[in-house]
Amino acid sequence: MADTLPSYLTFELQKLMTNEFLNNKKQLFDLWALIYDWLFPSVFYQAIHKRLLEYIDLPAQPNVLDIGCGTGRLMERLATQFPDLRAIGLDLSTEMLRVARRNNHHRPRLIYIEGKAESLPFADGQFDAVFNTLSFLHYLEPQQVFDEVARVLSPGGRFYLVDLTARNSIHIPPQYTPVMVGGIRFLSLKTREDLGSGAGLLCLGHYPLLGPVFLTIFSKTPFV
Numbered sequence: 622m623a624d625t626l627p628s629y630l631t632f633e634l635q636k637l638m639t640n641e642f643l644n645n646k647k648q649l650f651d652l653w654a655l656i657y658d659w660l661f662p663s664v665f666y667q668a669i670h671k672r673l674l675e676y677i678d679l680p681a682q683p684n685v686l687d688i689g690c691g692t693g694r695l696m697e698r699l700a701t702q703f704p705d706l707r708a709i710g711l712d713l714s715t716e717m718l719r720v721a722r723r724n725n726h727h728r729p730r731l732i733y734i735e736g737k738a739e740s741l742p743f744a745d746g747q748f749d750a751v752f753n754t755l756s757f758l759h760y761l762e763p764q765q766v767f768d769e770v771a772r773v774l775s776p777g778g779r780f781y782l783v784d785l786t787a788r789n790s791i792h793i794p795p796q797y798t799p800v801m802v803g804g805i806r807f808l809s810l811k812t813r814e815d816l817g818s819g820a821g822l823l824c825l826g827h828y829p830l831l832g833p834v835f836l837t838i839f840s841k842t843p844f845v
């Protein structure tokens with residue numbers, strides 16, 4: 622008798638585990654949404670959004686995507702700073718999106734849709750820039766998310782990834798990085814670079830924004 626599961630069963634089991642992981646995240650953020658903008662960390666997040674803006678380089682009339690947009694605070698800031706910008710915010714949590722839609726001062730330039738970072742419901746090359754702030758640590762399939770970001774970016778488009786990292790952390794590939802309580806993972810800056818190059822994204826640099834929070838900027842090479 623074979624002592625390993627047939628590959629189709631392994632695949633189905635992995636799918637079930639991923640779905641359960643995503644459902645748990647959704648429930649967590651649906652609860653958090655009600656108080657998200659009122660909690661102390663919100664001050665911290667907004668300071669990070671403000672600093673991120675100093676590094677942004679967008680073409681005229683940019684079409685951008687914010688993955689894991691939460692209550693839409695970064696999207697509001699972007700729409701105010703770039704009056705000809707159009708943006709879509711995508712998030713797993715229905716309740717986070719409810720708050721984002723209620724606070725949308727730039728409709729119809731800003732719209733919000735429910736979806737997963739791991740399977741983006743957009744066309745190839747649709748966006749000039751993709752943003753992802755303080756959400757990446759929640760992803761179980763980081764390479765899949767990078768592949769999706771590379772797919773939806775136009776050639777020369779930029780990916781702005783902001784997340785917590787340990788500056789001098791030892792480089793451990795994501796598949797061996799332990800998932801901590803709450804289903805989060807801190808990836809090193811080198812791991813970000815590797816994930817980017819695996820998806821055909823060139824790392825342009827890492828920039829400290831606040832404490833352990835770093836911005837990494839990627840560019841999509843014309844050959845992806």
Ligand SMILES: C[S@@+](CC[C@H](N)C(=O)[O-])C[C@H]1O[C@@H](n2cnc3c(N)ncnc32)[C@H](O)[C@@H]1O
Pocket residue numbers: 643646647650666688689690691692694695711712713714717736737738739753754755756759760
């Ligand atoms: C800590 S909040 C950050 C929200 C916002 N980007 C900010 O900077 O304030 C993380 C967000 O990521 C979303 N999220 C987590 N996993 C996700 C996934 N796999 N796909 C899409 N969104 C996800 C959560 O629902 C939550 O709104």
